[in-house]
Structure formats: structure tokens, C-alpha cells
Amino acid sequence: MFPGSGLVEQVISLNQESPSFQGGECQDANALATSTNHTRRNVQGVAVGDLNHDGFSDIVSVSNFDSPEPIPLQPYPFAYGSPFDETALFVPTFVPTENPGEFVWSGLELPDGTLSVEINSADNGNGWVEVQGIGTVGLTPDGHVNRDGIGAVFFFTPDNGQTVMQPILGGSSYASQDSLAANFGLGSSLQGTLEVLWPGGVRN
Structure with a gap:
């Protein structure tokens, strides 16, 4: 442990598997059937x-209001130049x-x-690592x-693999906080x- 740095509280390594993906679309019909429809x-x-x-990131979201049927959804009257212009509704x-x-x-x-909690569970035989850091204050x-x-x-660099970077942030989106584990x-x-690159520039 170095002054001004931190330590890794836990590293968990396990094997799990994931659903098949083809052409960028999930082929797991059961997963799609039980996922949340966020349209409204x-x-x-x-x-x-x-x-x-289980090694897969789960998603938690909260809406401040919902608009169930028969409340109408209308297309935007003008375009923003976004790829979502044709499908955006309000x-x-x-x-x-x-x-x-x-x-x-x-x-x-x-x-x-x-509140929506969507659990990603999968099975492809690949391993994964979970890392939890802890600072040295106190x-x-x-x-x-x-x-x-x-x-x-x-x-993190798997043996014979490419390095992947993940920062630990103090927020994710509005009034939200991602997990502090990577x-x-x-x-x-x-x-x-x-x-680990700690705040202040220390690496270990």
C-alpha cells in the first residue's frame, strides 16, 4: 500500500455463460419476453x-411518470438530426x-x-472477474x-487478452449511482x- 493510494478489497473470479447474439440482436426469446418495455x-x-x-451487468431504471394506454404517443413535429428522429415519440x-x-x-x-430491475443471466462458459476498490482515508x-x-x-488484462479500462464514478445518470465494483x-x-490508477496519480 502506498501513501495516497488505495487497495483492492476483493477480486472474485468465476465462470458463467451468456445468451447468443447474432447481428447485434439477442436471440434469447425468454430474455426478450421478460424484459421491460420502456416505450411508455x-x-x-x-x-x-x-x-x-453472475458476472453480467444488471440494469436498474426509474421513471418519474408512465404513460399507459390509451394515452397517445405522438411523433416529434421536427427533427434534431438524430438517428432516433424517425422513431422518437412524446x-x-x-x-x-x-x-x-x-x-x-x-x-x-x-x-x-x-422501478425496473432487469437481471442479465447467461451461459457461455467464459470466466469473469469482479474488483472492488477501497481508499486509504482512515x-x-x-x-x-x-x-x-x-x-x-x-x-484489467486477461492472459493473452486485450486490456480493458473501467473508471469508478460517483454517479451514472440523473440521481443514479452505478455499482462501485467493476x-x-x-x-x-x-x-x-x-x-489501478488511484486519484492523485498513484499506480499499483
């Missing part, structure tokens, strides 16, 4: 983490008046939002890194090398 959810926050410790809670730039409430009352006399290890960057795939390897 106004999602505000999204976070990821391995909730069931709920007309406010509608334009005869006066340019003026809108009035449409009268729609939308129900409260919902552990060593010269410790400066926060105890959660936020701001650290993990570099997951890395091993492929067919059984082990790999971990390097």
Missing part, C-alpha cells in the same frame, strides 16, 4: 451493477396555442413512475483516497493482471 416510461435514472453476482402533456411559442396544459394526468496515516475508491481507474470478462483465460 419517462426514464430519469439508470444504473448498472452485477446484482446477482406524450403531449402541453400543446401549442395560436400564439407562437405558447403552450397550454393538455389536461393529461399521468400516473406515478415505476486506514493509513497518509491516506488520501476516499474509502469508496471513487475516481480510481481499473485496467466487472471484467476473462474469455477463455483463467486469470489476468489488474492495474
